[in-house]
Amino acid sequence: xxxxxxxxxxxxxxxxxxxxxxxxxxxxxxxxxxxxxxxxxxxxxxxxxxxxxxxxxxxxxxxxxxxxxxxxxxxxxxxxxxxxxxxxxxxxxxxxxxxxxxxxxxxxxxxxxxxxxxxxxxxxxxxxxxxxxxxxxxxxxxxxxxxxxxxxxxxxxxxxxxxxxxxxxxxxxxxxxxxxxxxxxxxx
Numbered sequence: 423x424x425x426x427x428x429x430x431x432x433x434x435x436x437x438x439x440x441x442x443x444x445x446x447x448x449x450x451x452x453x454x455x456x457x458x459x460x461x462x463x464x465x466x467x468x469x470x471x472x473x474x475x476x477x478x479x480x481x482x483x484x485x486x487x488x489x490x491x492x493x494x495x496x497x498x499x500x501x502x503x504x505x506x507x508x509x510x511x512x513x514x515x516x517x518x519x520x521x522x523x524x525x526x527x528x529x530x531x532x533x534x535x536x537x538x539x540x541x542x543x544x545x546x547x548x549x550x551x552x553x554x555x556x557x558x559x560x561x562x563x564x565x566x567x568x569x570x571x572x573x574x575x576x577x578x579x580x581x582x583x584x585x586x587x588x589x590x591x592x593x594x595x596x597x598x599x600x601x602x603x604x605x606x607x608x609x610x
Contacts, residue, residue: 430585432537432554436530437589521548521568526575528582537582539575541568550574 521541528537534555541548548571549564563574 428554429537429582430589432535433529433582433586434589436532436535437586437593439531439535440590519572521571524572524575526579528579529586537578539578541571541575550578552578 522543523541525538525540528539530536536555538553540551540553540560542551543549544565547565548568549562549566550571551560551562553560564571566574
């Protein structure tokens, strides 16, 4: 890979922008903040008292009690009454991706520094327009088939994202040792 690749330069610029530390905004002045309004909580809704079920009194006879209590079967609900034969499976039709207009945008904090790949159709053949930022002249790749154009866009976007993450990690790893070195007051 050549060292003066414009993609690498652009991704390095994007990574440096992301790496810049910003000072957190100071606390807002009281004059800047509108007076806070106190909202009353909604009125409490009274719930009906909970009912407590009490077991029946013990029998007074000398007959043995059944070992397990019997429960009456609950009536099946409407949902349980539906037989499996009545349920029809819904077949989802997989729509192929429309190549014309298929587009992906590369990583970056600002639109002016992002790559964009867009597929367009011309005479039954597909071309990929690769632009850097808004309003730049596209670099055209093609002609190719629809599936190849979509794969081309996906591959370029994945490659750009991977290189962007690599540059970002490289900058972080360089910044970490630099932050550990003590500075003299004369250095600024």
